[in-house]
Amino acid sequence: MTPVSSHSPHGQSTLRTVQVLGGGNAGSSAHVRSLAAGLVARGVRVTVCAPVEADRTYDFSGAGAEHVHVPRSSDPGSVAALRAACTGADLVHAHGLHASFRAALALAGRSTPLIVTWHNRAHAEGARAHFLRMLERRVVRAAAVVLGTTSDLVDRARKAGARDARLAAIALPGHRTPAEPDEPDLARPKIRAELGAIGRPLLMAVGSLDPRRGYDVLLAAARAWRGLDPVPLVAIAGEGPLRTALQRRIEEEGLPVRLIGRRDDVGELLAAADLALLPSRWESRSLLAQEALHARVPLVATAVGGVPELVGDAAELVPPGDAEAFATAVVRLLGDPERRELLAEKGLRQAATWPTEDETVAQVLSVYDELTQPRPLI
Template sequence: MRVVQVLGSSAGGVARHVAQVTAELTAAGEQVLVAGPSSVRSTVLGDGGRFVPVEIADRPHASDLVAIRELARAARDADVVHAHGLRAGALTVLAVRRRTRVVVTLHNLPVGGRAIRTVSAVLGRVVARGADVVLGVSGDLVALARSQGARRAERALVPAPARREPGQTPAQTRAELGLAADTPLAVTVARLAPQKGLDTLVRAASGVTVPGFVWLLAGDGPLESEVRAQAESSGAPVRVLGRREDVPELIAAADVVVSTAVWEGQPLAVQEALGLGAAVVATDAGGTREVTEDAAVLVPVGDDDALATAIRDVLTDHDQRERLRAAARDRVAQLPTPADVLTQLRSIYRV
């Protein structure tokens, strides 16, 4: 089967998912071509694989007409075209015009002002009515696609990242960070972008009334300098670490791993934390509950006080921490695997 995977500019999560899907399909004997901006090639394919550059901008642009022509050319001999993301999906639908089977995976709920929501609604209807199948990484995205006219919409399976075991002990990691072994420690791993609720994080940090508490924020993104400034000006016990390559070590060193997102699909950072047996506190955002079930303490989105209270309770209650860690280890065994994803996609592609 000849499959074209299409994606736009990606901060990492979508590109890593496409990389995983591409690797699984290729290993199963399918012929896969990836189409997307040149900037994502190394993330999706590494040093090998078949790739055609198609510059899909992250917002409407005159270059969209060029992208549509290039996507039509890439899809000419394909049995199925699978686009990832709302803009990539809409451009693919316009390029293919029902000549080839089209599957679109929606990875994000548009977050922003009225103009962004209006444009997103138009693109959503284009995707819903033009794609053969719409997959959503969370139940609310599936419901949205159905409300916009999708003929078939279902939940996409997104497996956790390949498990990476920590390369050193929590005590060693803490020592490298200048922290004592008994420092009450929260860790958040996130792209520093509006979707991640970082203003909630900083405000909640000031409300965690545990002596010596430290909250480490690992990641980079457009809000990095703003979050640093907010933490410094408020005196919140937040340390912004920037991009890190030692995420498993940070998670293993934490007393609690926290997600403060405004919206998530199937959050990879939360899945990674569950895989490492972490005690997790998270906002009940998007598909987060579908990932954690009862293996995390969930609080309302944007509720600083509830978040601070939940973190304090986990930090000060050893038994609760251990229950959450045991639940995390149990839950991760139930999450989808790459083999599950392959089975789902081949079934959808071949219908």
């Protein structure tokens, strides 16, 4: 890859960027960590503005970036702290709607270019949905460029009034090359034993326990699997506000489902699974889908948001909210080892088409150059 210039148009020797995160979900935080490392390696000065707990988890400082603690959006001092951190920056790159809105407020009255990456779509109903649409309009009109991680997010930004909206190249940071099929995985039997999946299929879902994830539909589908022999076990890794309600339903209906809480070994969990499940009502660039395809684990997912664009024909896709269709797709795959192997191979081929971390950094740097290089006089 040919590196772009790291010289500022203002006579400074090095381009200085500020990356802004809000609370930062796993996808956007991991992306910013990867992006920061790539930018620093190419001679760019990077400041990451994020809550201190995000730096503890993602170690932006360890990537060579300066970390500045900026409280979450609910803190009244967050915009002032962000405005101070952005002083002297050549450009500011904000990730997510709330972080982008605060960045726009912090840059008010300044000529510093603002780049925005939308990693996901904010979900709400009623008055809050109207408020979020107002935030979106304010953000995209303040941004010089909006990068969307999926085509529908790009379209959403354009409809909201973006001057320049483009599809972002987003890599899956730090993924490992998947093991060959005949390579022994010593962790697999241990994990399956821990979860209680010895002698039965293990179906793995990962994500926060909130309404968007569609776990109510997954539990409804699990009723259909109770009649299989052996009965598959569904393990759901994650925490969230629906945990109590989901656990109560699992117990009352006798469902073959375990809530295993937040885990830091998702890669190993997926590698031990027979199928990966993604029943979401909306997803952008799903980390679970990417990890599953890299790990050669067949995926059953809902055809929502950026999922079809991401996985192509390398997964079984079903309509959102349709428990019967989801259950049928799982049963069909469990009974068809040849189809599972075909999806595993297709998954590897599809994953090979996704952007690398180098390509992601290259795209971002090209946008930075557009916004900071002096334009010739006509």
